[in-house]
Amino acid sequence: MESTRNVSLSLGLLVALGFSTNALADCAALGSAVNSTINMGSITVQRDLPVGAEISRKVIPAETTAITGACSTGTFRESGSVNQANYRSLDGTNTYASGINGVGLKLKVRGQYVPSSGYHWETNISTNGSIRYNPEIEVILVKTGDITSGPLALGPLISVAVNATNDAAVTYSLASGNVMQASCEITGSSRIPVAMGEAKMEDFKGKGSTLTPVNINIPLHCDSNAKVNISFAATSSKGDGIIDLTSGGAEGVGIQLKLRDTRVDFDHTLFVAQATEQGNFNIPLSAVYIQTADKIKPGDANAVANFTISYQ
Structure with missing residues (x-):
């Protein structure tokens, strides 16, 4: 009898798990996709700054790129990854080449570093309606070695998509920036x-x-x-x-x-x-x-x- 109960409970649990997955919400952006440019400016780095230290940080506030989407009920999913054609991963985790020797680039979305495998963020939509899509983005430059002064690599940095269609809602691009080592x-x-x-x-x-x-x-x-x-x-x-x-x-x-x-x-x-x-x-x-x-x-x-x- 105990064996029969165990098998029944296991089957019941498997069935319950099988039906627990939430369906993705069906969302459509109200308006065109947004292209946002990031200007890092001219940055001077002291030669004695230790490796691993932060050089500069640029925060793109949430409302800067806010768009509205019309959604059905379900799970709203947001995902994105760094464009490694422009900014290759240096260590397989969350530091990327910036185009300048000795300078690495890190990216945060919603307060979390974006790894080389990309990131995902979800929230539940309980009723049909709209959702305000407005993640905060941070671009962080760090010292990775001896710095050769020069310009940052420019171009698309990350495109953030929504739901299963993976349509880009916002694309962030580096538009300007250079780093000079002072000595x-x-x-x-x-x-x-x-x-x-x-x-x-x-x-x-x-x-x-x-x-x-x-x-x-x-x-x-x-x-x-x-x-x-x-x-x-x-x-x-x-x-x-x-x-x-x-x-x-x-x-x-x-x-x-x-x-x-x-x-x-x-x-x-x-x-x-x-x-x-x-x-x-x-x-x-x-x-x-x-x-x-x-x-x-x-x-x-x-x-x-x-x-x-x-x-x-």
Whole structure:
């Protein structure tokens, strides 16, 4: 008896499942299909942006492409996939080639990433009538490697269809966009000598006194909008941006580094400025002799500091 009941229940369950599928609603768009263009604009990326980080995001609000469809009762189904003739999948999931080396493209529809297999979205229509079709679209650019500045690939990005007929209701196309990687380069030697000149003991007026600053020129050529940062590493027993002199020379003095008249903090990244145009860029650095002890011993006064330029 138990065996018979089990078979009967199983058959009943299979029958119930067989009749549980909802029929697709019969929908027809009221009006022509919509073509929507997306302009990403000109985007500047700092060279030190890590791989995987977001570069830019463009949101197409829902009502921008809203259309109305007349529907019967049933399940309203929406589907779409990225046009991989223009934007091939990079990893088989949801990152696509953008046409620029080092820049990937991701697409969201209704808050969900669109995988290479496409996406589907459904909702139930309980009575005959109309449905407002208005998904929100997001185009996201991400860094995938070293960037080569240039234009994005343009053309149809995704067509969104409704129901079983797969008639395109809205087609979204990239109409413009370019990405530029901002950076700087040292145009001369990375080893920069600074001639501090000769100093006389009588020119110092006591501990903490300084002499005339000497400007330091680091020859940089920068792209427009590059955000220039600098950090220094040096032996500094006194702190306050003071570099210890090499042993065997003068004592009781040091060399202090300043950025815009403010002493530098060693081993910390300091923001300099953002380049306003492409061309030569000056970092306002200076070095100055400073008395660090009550008594000074004359001799050679040499010191070394290493610097790192970054773009963040």
